[in-house]
Amino acid sequence: MVDEVTRKTLSNIPLLKIKAGPRDKELWVERLKEEYQTLIKYVSANKAADNDWFRLESNKEGTKWFGKCWVIHELLKYEFDVEFDIAVTYPMTAPEIALPGLDGKTAKMYRGGKICLSDHFKPLWARNVPKFGIGHAMALGLGPWLAVEIPDLIAKGVISYKEKVAE
Amino acid sequence: MSAQKNVVVREKIDKMSSEVVDTNPYSRLMALKRMGIVDNYENIRNYTVAVVGVGGVGSVTAEMLTRCGIGRLILFDYDKVELANMNRLFFQPHQSGLSKVEAAAETLKHINPDVDIMTYNMNITTVDNFELFTKILTTSNLSNGPVDLVLSCVDNFEARFAINSACNEFNLSWFESGVSENAVSGHIQFIIPGETACFACAPPLIVASNIDEKTLKRDGVCAASLPTTMGIIAGFLVQNTLKHLLQFGQVTNYLGYSALTDFFPTMSLKPNPSCDDNQCRLRQKEYAAKPKPEVAVEAKEEDQPFHEDNEWGISLVDESVEVKDNKINVAEGVTLAYTVPKQESVEECEEATSSNKEISLDELMAQMKQI
Numbered sequence: 311m312v313d314e315v316t317r318k319t320l321s322n323i324p325l326l327k328i329k330a331g332p333r334d335k336e337l338w339v340e341r342l343k344e345e346y347q348t349l350i351k352y353v354s355a356n357k358a359a360d361n362d363w364f365r366l367e368s369n370k371e372g373t374k375w376f377g378k379c380w381v382i383h384e385l386l387k388y389e390f391d392v393e394f395d396i397a398v399t400y401p402m403t404a405p406e407i408a409l410p411g412l413d414g415k416t417a418k419m420y421r422g423g424k425i426c427l428s429d430h431f432k433p434l435w436a437r438n439v440p441k442f443g444i445g446h447a448m449a450l451g452l453g454p455w456l457a458v459e460i461p462d463l464i465a466k467g468v469i470s471y472k473e474k475v476a477e
Numbered sequence: 478m479s480a481q482k483n484v485v486v487r488e489k490i491d492k493m494s495s496e497v498v499d500t501n502p503y504s505r506l507m508a509l510k511r512m513g514i515v516d517n518y519e520n521i522r523n524y525t526v527a528v529v530g531v532g533g534v535g536s537v538t539a540e541m542l543t544r545c546g547i548g549r550l551i552l553f554d555y556d557k558v559e560l561a562n563m564n565r566l567f568f569q570p571h572q573s574g575l576s577k578v579e580a581a582a583e584t585l586k587h588i589n590p591d592v593d594i595m596t597y598n599m600n601i602t603t604v605d606n607f608e609l610f611t612k613i614l615t616t617s618n619l620s621n622g623p624v625d626l627v628l629s630c631v632d633n634f635e636a637r638f639a640i641n642s643a644c645n646e647f648n649l650s651w652f653e654s655g656v657s658e659n660a661v662s663g664h665i666q667f668i669i670p671g672e673t674a675c676f677a678c679a680p681p682l683i684v685a686s687n688i689d690e691k692t693l694k695r696d697g698v699c700a701a702s703l704p705t706t707m708g709i710i711a712g713f714l715v716q717n718t719l720k721h722l723l724q725f726g727q728v729t730n731y732l733g734y735s736a737l738t739d740f741f742p743t744m745s746l747k748p749n750p751s752c753d754d755n756q757c758r759l760r761q762k763e764y765a766a767k768p769k770p771e772v773a774v775e776a777k778e779e780d781q782p783f784h785e786d787n788e789w790g791i792s793l794v795d796e797s798v799e800v801k802d803n804k805i806n807v808a809e810g811v812t813l814a815y816t817v818p819k820q821e822s823v824e825e826c827e828e829a830t831s832s833n834k835e836i837s838l839d840e841l842m843a844q845m846k847q848i
């Protein structure tokens with residue numbers, strides 16, 4: 311479901327144009343540039359709105375992505391590693407975002423710590439191929455997942471706050 | 478290993494015999510020939526089937542094919558056996574921690590050493606592995622040619638899509654299979670590239686489970702599973718595999734199963750002329766150019782072309798707009814999971830930056846790191 315919050319989030323993420331996957335060699339490089347431009351805009355907008363919540367980078371082929379995401383809960387920051395591969399079927403299929411550190415800690419995950427997306431995510435993605443990119447997957451997939459699951463996991467005592475030893 | 482009583486090891490058998498003696502593991506299968514059900518049962522030894530995904534459906538599928546004496550079985554999976562899998566058939570608790578393909582091969586070789594089993598512990602959807610996957614599919618039959626059939630027993634959309642593009646590209650016939658996440662419905666679909674609808678021709682189909690969506694609770698879990706539903710789907714899958722390979726009976730193009738009502742919709746699906754997969758469109762052209770056999774095929778009323786003029790097309794980015802109960806019915810009890818708009822949908826968001834020729838990927842990667 312696209313609610314007002316999501317709609318607002320979406321308005322900060324530019325749409326992509328190039329329909330190319332990682333098997334498409336040169337065209338994929340162009341798509342990858344779009345992905346990066348989109349992410350740069352989105353992350354910058356988050357920062358400007360004081361709603362910074364993730365960083366991502368990729369290998370040079372753009373097929374493996376990794377980074378951090380975090381949730382502020384009751385003034386404490388909980389940070390998680392995030393990773394995913396770009397499947398050969400991308401962008402026809404959405405990336406399967408994983409939080410490997412939470413693997414086995416919640417039933418709202420598939421093997422390997424892949425987050426369980428809402429019934430609405432896949433149809434929404436399918437309708438917006440190839441315009442949705444990694445930024446959209448983060449905003450519409452991971453964002454809402456973290457917002458619901460992390461407070462719940464904290465409340466259940468499954469995850470606890472860790473002081474940073476060194477900054 | 479503790480010593481076991483009565484350890485019987487089934488020896489390899491050179492030639493399938495129809496002799497009815499209690500030491501012949503093939504006698505009841507070869508009886509199909511005597512009864513006139515199948516003309517050529519022993520031909521099963523010439524065939525190679527790839528099973529992608531060795532979970533609740535795939536493992537049972539592999540066991541059935543092994544017991545039937547298939548020539549070669551190629552197994553793909555990248556998962557390990559876990560205790561959480563024990564509500565399903567086939568794997569046993571002592572196999573926990575082993576890779577599914579390795580554990581399966583061990584059991585299957587024991588059941589029938591005549592079957593040549595090849596295993597690949599890998600995720601087929603990554604760029605590197607996909608190349609290898611297609612190479613294996615196209616060169617691994619008993620005379621190093623393409624496999625005779627691919628069976629998709631995977632549990633996710635991405636892997637299905639990957640199998641679909643491999644099979645479209647290399648013109649391989651395959652069966653898609655699936656069990657719903659609420660465990661009470663499932664389906665199999667036979668896909669002959671260019672001839673029947675491929676997995677990308679339309680949004681996924683859903684067999685009505687007769688559960689009110691509003692009462693379906695998904696809190697706290699991704700998916701449920703039942704050994705019964707998975708066993709039934711595996712049975713349908715292998716039954717149709719046998720019919721296809723050994724040419725008896727009719728192979729069903731799409732067969733659904735609704736557990737709560739014991740309802741089994743069937744239908745035929747034609748390919749979508751504007752399918753997103755260009756290899757599918759290419760196969761369709763090839764198929765159209767091929768001379769068809771003169772035999773009049775019994776007209777099937779349920780034939781459902783996925784029209785390019787998408788009459789159910791809803792062209793909005795927002796899906797909340799059309800949350801309504803009249804889903805697109807493809808056949809009685811079967812609906813499309815969702816609808817996809819025509820190419821030009823409403824673009825209510827900002828366009829991606831115009832031209833990006835002048836900036837390099839490296840610069841963008843560096844910029845991203847500096848935020």
Ligand SMILES: [Zn+2]
Nearest residue numbers: 675678752757
């Ligand atoms: Zn198609």
